[in-house]
Amino acid sequence: MNILVTGGAGFIGTNLVLSLAGENRVTVIDNLHTGSEENLKEVRDRVEFIRGDAKDAPGLKHGFDLIFHLGFYSASPMYRNNPMLVGEVVNGMIGILELARRVQCPVVFSSTSSIYNGIKPPHREDAQPLVTDFYTEARIAAERISQLYNQLYDLNVAAMRFFSVYGKYERAKNGYANLATQFLWDMKAGRQPVIYGNGKQRRDFVYAGDVVEALVRATKVKGFRVYNVGYGKNYSLNELVAKLNSLLGTEIEPKYVPMPIKNYVMETLADTSRAESEIGFRARVGLDEGLRIINDFYGRV
């Protein structure tokens, strides 16, 4: 198949491209805002890399059988610093949907569990989002515009609400990487992980390999559908630090600092039943196993 992956040089995009590149012709568009071409070095001879923006996708002359759209600005603070990014996300989504309309192919794109901010968990796809952040408003708009393309033009689109994804190839994200990965890097280097507030905030951590499986399963979706991509269990940041101490054989205390962020996400927990029943997706790698995998992957600091 001819497959386009936007954001394919980013963390989750790299995990996806590496799994697709063996059997498919893959084109990556990435503006390298947080991504890195270095991530794709193993598959450079099999993947066409275009440094560019998702919103310019309609200009591509290629034909595609499938599009994965992960090329979004990927962290909430980026949008607080520059709220104009909301418009970039909307234009990027429209660019991808216009391309999909021309070539008549399905789109699977990354949405976010942050959409559930302030809503009592477990989080179900039919929850009504609250107004909390620029990052979430942009992704809600992307979901609704996708639904509109489905209604008007019969495009098949799956919006995948990722929970806290951690895994291999996160280095280029640095300070935007998942807390599980950042805390691992810190603690391996003997540094105290920094926790906002008291550490009782809870996250549904899901391993990137499982996320790739969910994305691939969603390519068969008909119509417009939204799916949670989480493990279905959550841990506090204090519990995360305890797990890392036990894995690394250390006794490092976190450094607690006053909460600097308004409308901070206090708890995420996926209700995984829709993804299980409709696309047969159930995350397999639990947090203990996932931490062991990334500890091996990132080696010595």
Ligand SMILES: NC(=O)c1ccc[n+]([C@@H]2O[C@H](COP(=O)([O-])OP(=O)(O)OC[C@H]3O[C@@H](n4cnc5c(N)ncnc54)[C@H](O)[C@@H]3O)[C@@H](O)[C@H]2O)c1
């Ligand atoms: N990692 C998580 O825990 C998590 C959770 C929820 C949602 N997501 C979403 O998943 C997607 C992938 O995130 P990630 O964790 O791999 O982060 P990432 O920052 O590594 O990936 C995003 C990639 O998209 C590229 N990009 C950004 N804007 C672009 C644009 N307009 N055009 C082309 N490329 C662009 C970046 O350079 C980067 O390579 C993002 O949409 C993110 O919001 C991630």
